[in-house]
Amino acid sequence: MLDWDHIFATRSSRMRASEIRELLKLLERPDIISFAGGIPDPALFPDAAFKDAYADIFSSPQVNAALQYSVSEGYKPLREWLVGEMEKIGIPCSVDNVFITSGSQQALDYLGKLFLSPKDTALVTWPTYLGALQAFNAYEPNYDQLTPNGNRTPDAYRDTAAKNGGAVKFAYLSADFANPTGETVDRQGREKVLDLADELDIAVIEDAAYQSLRYDGEPIAPLLAIEIARKGGIENTRTIYSGSFSKTLAPGLRVGFVVANMSVIRKLVLMKQAADLHSSTINQIAIATVAERIFDAQVAKIKAAYTARRDAMLAALAKYMPASASWTKPEGGMFIWVTLPAGLDGAELLARSLETEKVAFVPGQAFFADRSGANTLRLSFSCANEAMIEEGIQRLGRLIRSAEAKAA
Structure with missing residues (x-):
């Protein structure tokens, strides 16, 4: 096969696949509860x-x-x-x-x-x-x-x-x-x-x-x-x-x-x-x-839906996460940022989660220019209903508690 690497511009070596775009493929799997994609809920689009x-x-x-x-x-x-x-x-x-x-x-x-x-x-x-x-x-x-x-x-x-x-x-x-x-x-x-x-x-x-x-x-x-x-x-x-x-x-x-x-x-x-x-x-x-x-009516509609989902996720995190984890409490947007107990790795946790708990999220390391932040993860609440959020965070909390116990 033709070797293109010596032809490509040097800048191409800094182009990496989006870990988030890859995770969006999981939205097609019915067995996965996904908090990964930072995307709006299509059910709320003003299609008419x-x-x-x-x-x-x-x-x-x-x-x-x-x-x-x-x-x-x-x-x-x-x-x-x-x-x-x-x-x-x-x-x-x-x-x-x-x-x-x-x-x-x-x-x-x-x-x-x-x-x-x-x-x-x-x-x-x-x-x-x-x-x-x-x-x-x-x-x-x-x-x-x-x-x-x-x-x-x-x-x-x-x-x-x-x-x-x-x-x-x-x-x-x-x-x-x-x-x-x-x-x-x-x-x-x-x-x-x-x-x-x-x-x-x-x-x-x-x-x-x-x-x-x-x-x-x-x-x-x-x-x-x-x-x-x-x-x-x-x-x-x-x-x-x-x-x-x-x-x-x-x-x-x-x-x-x-x-x-x-x-x-x-x-x-x-x-x-x-x-x-x-x-x-x-x-x-x-x-x-x-x-x-x-526009104003559309924004009011999505804000009402996302407010309820954010509140459901914050309540579930408080209910199911170990005391050693912490998270942000956003006043808007689509995301909650979780800091895991010291020593846990978000990427390793995701691999285990997809295999055992069927919950998707984004490991936090991808968001750091220096690739630090291994013990963090991003949760999106925009595309999950309240029942999915309750079940998914319960599973995720169980997984984190288990991983923390094994690391101890």
Whole structure:
């Protein structure tokens, strides 16, 4: 067989299969209770609204435009709708500050390409979203740990990056109900990230994929909103806000967006032109139509369902987990992060779980840039009903107690 390794670019060696995408295959097995996939429940998709939207498109003169090439910036009515939504959360902007992507994952890939040269440093939380690491890895960066409420100095970050042969280019974080931990960065932490970025003269990438899914607690202003309030307008900011319709309307249409100052948007548009010209026109029109008609009602529906599932999982964890385990208590999103007793390995536990207890989850190590965190795991409650959660957590607790006893 042809040996391709010496032909591939060096960056290809840093591309790894997603452990989560592989685990999604388990959703097809009826004997598995899965807390693995961080995906929305398809039973909650507004399928009737999309059916009506596509029917309206195909029955109107707009259909030819919907099936045609379009501008790289994105469908203007959708961008205009997003301007209104941004205003509601303290981010005044114009349509020229909004850019449509093929899902927020494409935005992360573009931003990695835009900022990272080989050996540059990206600041990420420990742990962080696995998809971000996958997107950034192709551009051959180093990683350093971002601690929003920590006391590490800008010089310490700068010196470490220089020793590794590059410069710090951006800080990436999900401030609301992060994937994988479910945790939220408080107002003080957000302010400190912005201070750090100003000191280092770097970008801030704010991954806001879950921001709409708050179930309790008081909302905290996005980093971009805080920075706009500080600096008087979006054109003076360094924060790049990345959002998505995947968690609220439908992930399969692959529609995400970026809100940022126009200097960044112009560069992203050039990347879009070179990569795929534009995101699906008809899908953007359908998203715009459904968002205008039912967005608030749809978000209220999924929040009610996910709140009940989160509460059921937290109650089950308290009931069945050993005292030596701990977990986060998220105010929103789709995830709970479990720290196992010392000495246990999440990957080994998963292998045993699939064989004996038929429960799937994601081992936590995949979310750490340095591959630490072996004794952690991520649980998703979005696609399991309350009965499945009760049974699955009971099985998982039994397995952890058994593994802990064997390790003693």
